[in-house]
């Protein structure tokens with residue numbers, strides 16, 4: 001750490017010094033001087049009326065000054081090269097070149113997939129104009145214009161209904177509903193992009209899908225912009241239109257937003273800057289609650305009670321037990337991030353840019369990868385060709401998205417072909433481990449005195 | 463495996479992806495200097511010589527004052543030409559120093575951070591991603607996008623647009639069947655290419671020869687032979703087999719019906735795209751640029767580190783996502799590998815190795831075999847407004863009595 005600071009500072013110092021040395025611009029000035037000298041010789045000769053003596057004297061006399069100016073230019077160049085060499089040495093010392101994996105590029109044949117990931121990243125970052133330039137330049141948009149024009153009209157009409165429809169189907173869908181997806185694809189082109197089956201046939205982001213995504217993300221940005229300027233209405237409307245989906249996700253976004261709206265109104269015109277009328281202030285908040293909170297049924301009864309109680313303390317809220325719920329310091333930023341997460345999740349997208357997460361994780365894991373590669377180079381095994389990495393690449397907690405179960409006996413991660421099995425005592429082993437432990441149809445738990453029958457072990461999903 | 467240690471920024475190794483950031487402007491600075499130096503040496507020698515001759519002629523009265531003035535005009539014109547060239551080099555030098563300054567400043571920002579959880583790291587890492595994206599776009603010739611992104615993010619000094627645009631032009635000219643630009647580039651970098659033992663120039667000369675043979679007329683054949691004598695013969699020692707094959711091509715024209723495959727290959731239009739990639743390879747090597755886009759390196763490594771067996775499984779878990787199936791996750795974010803952007807791409811790399819389980823506390827197994835941490839079940843039950851003593855499966859939505867749950871010891 002400390003050494004790195006010094007290294008970067010040393011580099012900076014070296015650079016500053018380089019900038020101060022007369023560089024190539026100094027040589028330009030000296031060439032100018034030579035031009036001046038030559039011009040003045042010419043002038044002298046012309047002014048003398050083409051006198052032979054003047055001509056030979058002037059031209060002879062100018063030889064040495066020009067020669068020495070060239071020598072000075074050479075000295076300048078020597079200075080430049082010396083300092084540049086020093087910079088090179090500093091780079092070698094503080095920033096030594098380290099080999100990157102160069103033999104095998106696992107990504108080489110997947111340009112269309114990478115391009116699509118980039119397009120989607122740019123769209124989700126709100127870089128709409130760069131995204132459309134990129135989609136056009138990569139040629140992903142070709143051939144879809146017609147489809148686009150036809151479907152877009154229909155889509156606009158059914159866009160908001162889409163999720164509700166799907167959500168209603170939800171109740172009679174089960175584990176094996178993947179087969180039904182072909183039907184959905186016709187209805188929801190975004191679904192084609194998102195669901196496993198349709199997605200595999202897709203090599204690139206079509207113009208239609210990109211427009212669809214762009215429309216979605218620009219909706220997201222509009223709403224986020226509203227939240228930023230303390231206007232929750234568009235967010236609440238979105239949450240309401242998608243309430244079935246959100247509820248099923250266990251999201252309380254709609255309530256979170258409505259509660260904040262209540263609090264915001266409660267604070268009154270001096271804080272929220274909204275018109276001073278019956279829809280604002282404590283009375284306005286109460287009206288809002290009466291008109292809206294019934295939607296939540298019994299689900300947030302406790303929280304709603306607290307909001308109502310606060311009415312009693314209205315004039316002296318900061319001293320009340322409810323002050324905390326009424327603090328809006330981070331509330332808007334909090335709902336904005338809940339909103340982004342839910343919005344992306346309903347599109348089947350992760351809330352943070354996967355490309356960003358992957359590249360950050362990549363930078364963290366790369367040193368270990370290189371270390372491993374150097375160690376195994378002699379054996380000629382490529383790390384990219386195995387199923388599982390042979391070495392650990394620790395990531396920060398927030399970059400772990402799935403539960404991981406490592407069998408305590410075999411030390412192997414469980415997979416679909418070697419799933420975790422729970423035995424009657426509650427201990428969990430990988431299936432292959434269990435099979436190795438079997439004596440006939442019986443086994444003994446390696447962790448407790450319990451014995452069990454093979455048929456009593458059950459596959460679990462962690 | 464996740465631990466606090468994993469969030470620390472290892473400064474000795476965190477900049478592996480950023481090596482060309484300082485190396486490239488440094489290499490360009492050296493190259494620029496060498497060109498400037500060459501100009502100065504050449505022009506100064508010429509001028510001193512001219513000056514000496516004119517002075518001598520004038521003293522010996524062999525050169526009239528009128529001719530002295532004429533010679534002076536030539537010299538002045540030469541110096542003006544030299545000044546123009548040097549000004550270009552001086553501008554390039556200024557630009558490169560500005561780049562170096564900006565880049566060192568960018569890297570210094572990182573040296574103040576200790577953990578990837580630092581909020582400033584987020585911004586820095588985003589900038590790095592933007593840099594890698596521009597690099598990727600430039601290497602693939604998506605030049606308009608690259609410039610648009612660089613402009614949008616105001617990071618011109620952090621990306622190498624000019625270098626890659628030049629490269630792009632030469633590559634495209636090769637793809638369009640022209641060797642002129644690539645040969646000029648070889649000439650500019652003669653010494654360095656020799657050091658790298660690059661066969662690019664030889665291959666370009668071969669291609670010129672092949673194109674003459676392709677036309678298959680008497681006069682072109684004569685031209686081809688002259689070309690071979692002048693440009694291919696000097697490579698005799700270095701590439702004896704290829705030079706012999708070139709000679710044999712004289713008797714093996716593309717119109718021959720039974721042309722052996724090894725000769726036919728030389729006439730193939732594929733040669734041009736091969737030349738283009740040979741050029742790109744030489745170009746990148748010469749400037750110390752990685753062979754493939756850094757984004758590829760970052761992605762292969764990152765996708766692997768993030769990938770789990772569940773990411774391409776057929777079973778739904780709390781972090782996977784399938785829109786249209788709403789019961790995906792409860793307030794958790796979708797896994798980036800499960801997310802549609804990267805899922806297909808991640809099929810091409812191994813999944814991460816874990817030696818320790820990473821599980822919630824107090825695991826409970828539902829009658830359907832799905833396992834969740836108690837806290838998550840409680841939270842979900844509360845949010846769903848379930849009656850006391852009931853829980854709901856986070857993925858499938860099934861409701862069970864708490865009495866039916868079994869403790870899991872994993």
Ligand SMILES: [Zn+2]
Pocket residue numbers: 425426427445446447448449450
């Ligand atoms: Zn046991």
Ligand SMILES: [Zn+2]
Pocket residue numbers: 401402770772773781782797798799800801
């Ligand atoms: Zn995943």
